[in-house]
Amino acid sequence: KGFAMRLYHLGLPVSVVGDMTTPPLGKGDVFLASSGPGETTTVLTLMRVARAAGAKVLLLTAEPAGSAAKLADFTLLIPAQTMASDQGAARTSVLP
Template sequence: MYHKVTKEILAELTDVLNQVDPRAIESVIKEIDRAKKVYVVGVGRVLLSLEAMAKRLAHLGYEVYVVGQITEPAITESDLLIVGSGSGESLFPLMIAQKAHSFGAKVIHFGANPNSSMNDYTDLFVRIPVQTKLSLANEINSIQPMTSLFEQSLLLLGDIICLMIIKQKELVLADLWQYHANLE
């Protein structure tokens, strides 16, 4: 059963990632490069995926913060907020996006719902066309529980974005260790 389930999950991920707009990902990279500081916000397993992206961006030399961490500085118009919310209706990410927008920060939303309340505060929407709790049209159904496919896709997109940055900037992988935690 392990090999069967593995193939099914990998097929779902391949289908989803092939439907993400590559131009949107290029725009994400441009906004990350323009930003003085990058912030990420989400809840639950989405937050875990974004924390992994934040850590990897830090390894690439970016100044990155997870919203709510004790050392989080003030956001400004020079900064970028990356929001993860499949529905675009989760209260905490929605309110943080609204607040960041009010300070003039750029806001990027990774989500599945192109018609969410998040649109009012978002500069760029990256659609991950997966099944949500809203059961919208054009969603890719999943055999996995709840929103696992969204969280997995977001995690992989974070790594894809970081590898694209590495390739575009021609960074030397061995040099990135200088940014890795060393108090472990």
């Protein structure tokens, strides 16, 4: 919501999924999704709905090979450690 507010301050027409006043998504709109591991089921579902409505999908992710990247029209890679890359022998964090 904070990022959406900054875009609104720049004069862009912005809405957030789930807000009571969010208009329908359609052709000419851009849907911005964020999924660090690229496999978040809720995000994948919302991306499919956005594409079906005719919107372009922009994804922010740390996993460019994930399912979300395959659904996106545009992907912005943010190099970061995620749940997907911190398992087994690759584990480097003690955080839950």
